[in-house]
Amino acid sequence: MTTARPRVENTIGHDLARRATRTDRHGTAVRPARRRRLAGRGGLIGWILVAPALLFYAAFVLWPLIQGVQFSFYDWNGIGASTWVGFTNYLTVFTDPDLLGAIKNAFILIAYFTFIPVIFGLILASLIRSMKAGFFSSFSQTVLFLPQIIPLAAAGIAWSWMYAQMGAVNQILGWVGLGDLARPWLGDYQTALPAVGLIGSWTLTGLCTVLLLTGIGKIDQSLYEAVRLDGAGWWREFFTITVRGLRQELAVLITITIIAALSSFDIIYTTTLGGPGRATLVPGISIYRIGFTQSEVGLASAFGIILMVLVLIVVLPIQRLSKVRDQ
Amino acid sequence: MSPTPRGRRLRGAATATLMASITALIFTGCAPGSAPQSATTATDVSTQLTKDKVQLTIADETGFPLTDDLAKEFTKQHPNITFKITRDTFQNLTANAPKLLASSTPPDLIRLPTLGDTVKDGLVADLDPFAKAYGWDKWPAAQLAPLRMTKDGERGSGSLYQLGLGYSVTGIFMNKKLAAQAGITTTPETLDELGDDFAKAKAAGVAPLVEGDKDGVVNFTVQAAMNQYADKQEFLDWMFNKSGASYNTPGNVKGAELIRTWADKGYFPSDINAVDYFTFVSRFQDGGGVFTFNGNWEAANYAKKLGKDVTFFLVPPAKKGGDHVAMGAANSFSAAAKSKHLNEVAYFLNWVHTNDKARQIVVDVTGAAPGGDPSQAQPKVEKGSITEEVLKAAAQIAKEDGQVDFMANTTAGIYAGAIIPESQLLVTSKISGQEFVDKVQAFYEQEVKK
Numbered sequence: 170m171t172t173a174r175p176r177v178e179n180t181i182g183h184d185l186a187r188r189a190t191r192t193d194r195h196g197t198a199v200r201p202a203r204r205r206r207l208a209g210r211g212g213l214i215g216w217i218l219v220a221p222a223l224l225f226y227a228a229f230v231l232w233p234l235i236q237g238v239q240f241s242f243y244d245w246n247g248i249g250a251s252t253w254v255g256f257t258n259y260l261t262v263f264t265d266p267d268l269l270g271a272i273k274n275a276f277i278l279i280a281y282f283t284f285i286p287v288i289f290g291l292i293l294a295s296l297i298r299s300m301k302a303g304f305f306s307s308f309s310q311t312v313l314f315l316p317q318i319i320p321l322a323a324a325g326i327a328w329s330w331m332y333a334q335m336g337a338v339n340q341i342l343g344w345v346g347l348g349d350l351a352r353p354w355l356g357d358y359q360t361a362l363p364a365v366g367l368i369g370s371w372t373l374t375g376l377c378t379v380l381l382l383t384g385i386g387k388i389d390q391s392l393y394e395a396v397r398l399d400g401a402g403w404w405r406e407f408f409t410i411t412v413r414g415l416r417q418e419l420a421v422l423i424t425i426t427i428i429a430a431l432s433s434f435d436i437i438y439t440t441t442l443g444g445p446g447r448a449t450l451v452p453g454i455s456i457y458r459i460g461f462t463q464s465e466v467g468l469a470s471a472f473g474i475i476l477m478v479l480v481l482i483v484v485l486p487i488q489r490l491s492k493v494r495d496q
Numbered sequence: 497m498s499p500t501p502r503g504r505r506l507r508g509a510a511t512a513t514l515m516a517s518i519t520a521l522i523f524t525g526c527a528p529g530s531a532p533q534s535a536t537t538a539t540d541v542s543t544q545l546t547k548d549k550v551q552l553t554i555a556d557e558t559g560f561p562l563t564d565d566l567a568k569e570f571t572k573q574h575p576n577i578t579f580k581i582t583r584d585t586f587q588n589l590t591a592n593a594p595k596l597l598a599s600s601t602p603p604d605l606i607r608l609p610t611l612g613d614t615v616k617d618g619l620v621a622d623l624d625p626f627a628k629a630y631g632w633d634k635w636p637a638a639q640l641a642p643l644r645m646t647k648d649g650e651r652g653s654g655s656l657y658q659l660g661l662g663y664s665v666t667g668i669f670m671n672k673k674l675a676a677q678a679g680i681t682t683t684p685e686t687l688d689e690l691g692d693d694f695a696k697a698k699a700a701g702v703a704p705l706v707e708g709d710k711d712g713v714v715n716f717t718v719q720a721a722m723n724q725y726a727d728k729q730e731f732l733d734w735m736f737n738k739s740g741a742s743y744n745t746p747g748n749v750k751g752a753e754l755i756r757t758w759a760d761k762g763y764f765p766s767d768i769n770a771v772d773y774f775t776f777v778s779r780f781q782d783g784g785g786v787f788t789f790n791g792n793w794e795a796a797n798y799a800k801k802l803g804k805d806v807t808f809f810l811v812p813p814a815k816k817g818g819d820h821v822a823m824g825a826a827n828s829f830s831a832a833a834k835s836k837h838l839n840e841v842a843y844f845l846n847w848v849h850t851n852d853k854a855r856q857i858v859v860d861v862t863g864a865a866p867g868g869d870p871s872q873a874q875p876k877v878e879k880g881s882i883t884e885e886v887l888k889a890a891a892q893i894a895k896e897d898g899q900v901d902f903m904a905n906t907t908a909g910i911y912a913g914a915i916i917p918e919s920q921l922l923v924t925s926k927i928s929g930q931e932f933v934d935k936v937q938a939f940y941e942q943e944v945k946k
Contacts, residue, residue, distance in 0.1 A: 239528065245527075245528055245529050249530070249616060329770075334766075353766065354770070357770075442710065442711065444710060446926065458912050459909070461591035461592075462587075462590070462909050462912050463943060464594060464612065464613060
């Protein structure tokens with residue numbers, strides 16, 4: 170470490186000097202040493218400014234997280250005495266087929282929570298962009314964003330009515346002559362998971378569209394003109410300019426929606442409760458039941474920690490990817 | 497933005513601190529939780545109601561207004577006692593109950609469907625001293641057995657920790673008008689006859705059974721079938737968590753297999769797993785089918801819409817003339833061990849079981865039997881009403897000593913963790929009766945072994 174440090178310091182120092190020179194508004198180059206002193210003082214003030222938030226973060230995020238890790242090594246009902254059980258709880262999560270099934274379902278939900286909304290969001294955003302700004306364009310933006318402001322629990326209840334045997338979905342199928350397809354969508358083993366997944370698609374598409382629209386707004390219009398002058402069509406324009414220009418937004422959206430899929434709870438809780446059988450059981454529901462109904466706080470904590478690690482494993486590479494491409 | 501070495505160092509330090517504190521916490525042996533509090537400090541038991549002003553707090557579930565009406569009447573008779581009743585959904589209340597009871601301001605009285613670990617953790621008050629003082633020990637033993645628990649967590653014996661505000665009984669409701677359409681003129685006397693009736697209804701194009709299993713309520717039907725084949729004591733031992741007791745008995749398997757047969761024959765609604773309790777109750781009210789398995793608590797509700805067209809009978813035995821077995825349970829309430837008003841709570845509980853007006857309220861509001869001493873005058877009910885039929889059924893079960901607890905109350909987690917998902921698979925012919933029993937037993941063993 171000690172041998173490597175000066176080298177790193179040097180390159181970074183050089184980099185800092187370069188940047189300082191580039192960014193100084195008064196046009197005078199700031200010397201690296203002074204710059205570092207300033208940063209040091211700013212650091213202290215920064216810490217003071219950050220302290221209140223940090224305190225809350227520590228008390229309400231870090232401390233519970235540490236406690237969760239601690240609990241996961243115990244057999245504890247949340248109230249009475251606890252017994253140290255080592256890694257038994259973790260082993261249970263990885264060996265219980267029902268709990269593994271819940272994890273598998275969560276990964277399947279990524280298709281509905283991430284792929285569908287992001288792809289639809291991209292298409293819708295570029296369609297809206299190509300519309301003339303006016304009543305219709307802002308109207309469609311508003312309509313598309315509406316599902317986002319409805320609480321997921323309410324969306325779940327409303328959709329479970331629509332999916333019912335006599336619900337809107339089956340009625341519409343009947344009108345268009347597809348009455349044979351009618352079924353209790355949430356009570357059928359084959360369709361329950363896709364059905365709840367599509368509720369997620371419905372709520373998240375609005376968010377994706379609006380975020381991607383603002384992203385498109387930032388793309389230099391001249392790029393579009395250039396590619397059009399070269400005779401590119403809509404698809405070419407879409408892939409060459411729009412998708413590439415939206416890398417950052419896409420990374421953010423993919424991250425948010427994957428987390429929503431893996432930690433989903435409210436939609437399932439209000440529609441199927443994990444049924445039929447365990448067809449729509451997800452980790453969120455399992456953890457809630459194990460922790461609060463069965464009062465096995467240790468096992469619930471272990472499952473929670475595993476879920477957190479899984480989310481990080483999936484999401485961190487996406488972060489990396491967007492940063493690497495950025496440079 | 498590539499991190500500066502300073503940032504990297506800081507981040508490293510933060511991670512190290514986090515890891516260090518976690519490791520320290522885990523290995524310093526400061527285990528979470530605390531040893532159970534010593535047994536309830538004996539309050540001086542008094543059967544005289546205080547003259548002081550006292551406010552009792554009750555935590556109850558939403559949708560059951562009984563406590564409101566009882567509290568109102570009690571305050572009318574004893575103006576110095578007032579009530580503060582908080583309500584939460586059944587699921588939330590059961591999930592939060594241990595934490596509420598352990599808090600520094602626990603409710604004096606709480607709706608508690610399963611005792612779980614609350615006795616072991618010293619959270620609920622031992623009502624034995626009051627039972628002695630008030631003479632509750634002279635009530636039918638079967639009525640109070642499910643409300644007792646030993647220190648080892650076995651129910652059925654030990655100290656009394658709960659009392660019921662009304663005692664339920666389950667059976668079958670029949671829509672007489674639709675039954676007549678299907679050519680069913682009398683209520684069935686055996687399980688086979690019941691099966692024949694289902695076949696008749698189906699042949700006549702009427703839905704035989706109105707059921708829903710999104711929230712697992714078909715377990716009323718599953719257990720009703722099991723009850724008729726199983727050894728009652730063996731089944732109860734399992735529900736009371738006696739050591740060595742098993743769910744995997746020939747009787748239980750036979751009952752579950754019967755349900756599978758009914759599923760194969762298409763007696764259950766095709767959307768059963770998408771239908772929740774409230775939906776199937778209203779479907780039956782709207783004439784959605786001939787039979788439904790449910791409890792006395794819906795009697796008044798059904799009669800409101802179906803009038804004289806609805807009747808209630810106990811689930812018929814397997815053999816003609818056999819004794820009836822039916823699920824029934826107290827609408828159970830426990831007093832918090834930390835309550836400062838145990839004497840007043842006990843007085844209130846005793847009053848609910850013995851005061852004529854209170855007993856009348858229990859029957860009027862819930863249709864459930866008021867419990868208590870059977871020799872005491874029974875509340876008045878309308879002649880020929882469904883409430884009368886239900887109370888008669890409850891009396892018959894008491895006479896035949898045929899009451900068993902709900903298997904969903906066996907452990908805190910068994911309903912959501914095993915009975916709901918497995919029954920959904922059973923009623924849609926995805927698993928056999930034996931598989932159903934095996935899976936529930938496996939879950940039970942994993943939950944009880946602690």
